[in-house]
Amino acid sequence: MIGLRYLTDVVTLKLDAARCNGCGMCILVCPHAVFAVENRKAIMRDRDACMECGACARNCPEDAIAVDAGVGCAAGIIQGAVRGTEPTCDCSADSDSCC
DSSP states (O other), X not given: OOSOOSSSSOOOOEEXXXXXXXXXXXXXXXXXXXXXXXXXXXXXXXXXXXXOOOHHHHHOTTOOXXXXXXXXXXXXXXXHHHHTSOXXXXXXXXXXXXX
């Protein structure tokens, strides 16, 4: 999926493909089409689209997916959008670290 992006390679999403049973639950619950199933295993086809909502991890029957839900830039962007403010993840030019 091309679309929602802020920074690349900052999401906390991790997939343990060895634990995956290929059920496809992650595909059903992910609102940004991060996952696909290939050769009976989930793959992350668009990791940077993850908004760290945690739906995939909460619904994975094999605990093959881990994500720190509600953290990082994705949460900051969402909170800023809801409040009508700038993102709250301190991704400013003056900051030494981001997310």
